[in-house]
Each structure stands twice: as C-alpha cells, then as structure tokens.
Amino acid sequence: MKFIKNRYPLPESILVIATCLYLIATFTACNPKGNNNTAEGKLKIVTTTGMIKDAVQNIVQDKADVAALMGAGVDPHLYKASQNDLNLLSNADMVFYNGLFLEGKMEDILEKLARQKPVFAVSAGIDNALFLTLTGKTATDDKHAYDPHIWFDVSLWAKAVTQISKHLQEKDPENAAFYRANEAAYLQQLASLHEEVKQQIAGIPKEQRLLITSHDAFNYFGRAYNIEVKGLQGISTVIEFGLKDITDMVELISSRKVKAVFVESSVPAKPLEAVVAGCNERGHRVSIGGTLFSDAMGQDGTPEGTYIGMVKANVHNIVQALK
Secondary structure (H helix, E strand, O other), X not given: OEEOOOOOOXXXXXXXXXXXXXXXXXXXXXXXXXXXXXXXXXXXXXEOOHHHHHHHHHHHHHHEEEEEOOOOOOOOOOOOOOHHHHHHHHHOOEEEEOXXXXXXXXXXXXXXXXXXXXXXXXXXXXXXHHOOEOOOOOOOOOHHHXXXXXXXXXXXXXXXXXXXXXXXXXXXXXXXXXXXXXXXXHHHHHHHHHHHHHHHHHOOOHHHOEEEEEEOOOHHHHHHHOOEEEEEEOOOOOOOEEHHHHHHHHHHHHHHOOOEEEEEOOOOOHHHHHHHHHHHHOOOOOEEEEEEOOOOOOOOOOHHHOHHHHHHHHHHHHHHHHO
C-alpha cells in the first residue's frame, strides 16, 4: 500500500524547455531594450513564496509593487507556473525565489529568466555550511543537496533578508539608504523574534519536546530551538511514503507518549490523521495539536499572513499542545 503525492508529468524536460522559451521570448518582446521601470515609477517585484514577499515588502515599503506567485496554502514543491505567473514574471523588474530546489522544476525557468533580468535566489550568498545537508548527500553536491526550508530558523532567515536588501540597493541605488534603514529595523525585529522563540520552546519539558508534522519541513526549527522533529513524509512533498512509514510513526509516537501531532496548512491532513487513528487503536491517545504554517503563510491581511505572525502562531500552537 502506497500513498503517493502528485508528480510532474513526463516528459518534464520538454515542458520546462518550452516554458523557458516562452518566458524569454515574451520578456524580450515586452522589454526589447531591457527598460528599467524605476525611470517610470515604482519597481515591479515578483516573489515565489509569501515569506519572501513579506521580507521584500518590509524593505521596500511603498517604493515598489510586490506580488507573490504562491499564496496561502500553496505547496511550492508541487507548484507549476500558470499563464498569469508567466505574465507577472515577464513584466517584473526583479524576481526573488528561495532556491535550494524548494520551487522544484520551476527553478529551471527562473534560472533561465535570470539571463534576461535580475532574478535572485535568496539562499544564494549565504554560507553553505549553515544549510542542513540532506540524507545521503554531501556538501559537494548541487542544489539538491540542502534542506530548502531556511525560514524556520529566524536567525538564518535574517541572512536571506540581508541578501534581498543588497540586491534591491544595487538595482535601485537612488533609494539605497531607505532600504538599508528598513533592513536594519526589520533585522532588529527578527533578532527579538529569534530570542522569543528560543524562550517559548525552552518552556516545553525536554522529554516532551518532540514535534511530529506532516512532512520534514521543520529541521532548521529543530536545530535552532532545541526540539526534536520528525516528519511523516520526506523533505519534499513529491517524495513517496508508504504503510511502513505510517506504522513506524505510530510506533514512535506510542513509545514516546507524544501528546500531539501537527498537520500543515499546505499539505493534506489525511495521512497524519491515519497515524492518529493507528495510535488510538494501540491504546495511546494522541491529538491533532493544530495546523502549522510550513511552506506557505496565512491569508493576506491576517497576522499569520506575515512572516513574524506566522512564526508566532506556529510557536503558540506547538507550546500549547506539547507543554
């Protein structure tokens, strides 16, 4: 018995190449001389995830129009660009994405688009030694070697914010001082958040500090805040998992007397619900401790629709359920 997530249809290479050719052709037609919209008004900036959009918005404030391709509840591992996305990308002055293969096959499109306009991975420029290496990979491997979920360590995400600010200052030197000031203010907020999370997680008794989630997205969180983490599914939601994975998870939860497990806003809950049912059948009562934001933030206009609000909401749910 196997539970399999949606996969990219074959042949993937043909789809990627065709999409890339479309993007390059569209951008060239719309911007034959590589015009910079700063001469006409605000920068047009496109990001892949909401976390990156929020970081950019904190730096540029009202000096640019910022749009994210992926909204609340969207899984970036499985995401495919729509026609509207292609239009946004082709009309953007700058594009920011996570990198480390978070965006899956879409990264090929973005890397080729970078030949035509400023396109940056926010993880690029950060020391690779700070990244978690995936099992079976070495630090000499390519972009598939590292865990891409860098925003779960607030102190590491601050380094991504610095990379974003650097590229914005280079693109728009007229507003560079404004961006630097906003970056500094935001980094102070992130430093305070990092310390707050450490204190909150430390309040959970050590023997109860085991975070069970739908997929393996919280390893940076575990390293930064001293909590053991386990995901039912692998580092990417594309990875297969089967009955043995569920059985092993049931055994772990039951033997460790875990009080609660957590579903994720961007991942179907049914597999983890099967784990809960299996634990209950074995006589160990475990509950769903709440929904965590993993690969996507909350809805725009809500506290969870900001990076800081998302982190605080996650930590609140974790502490309340495991304490």
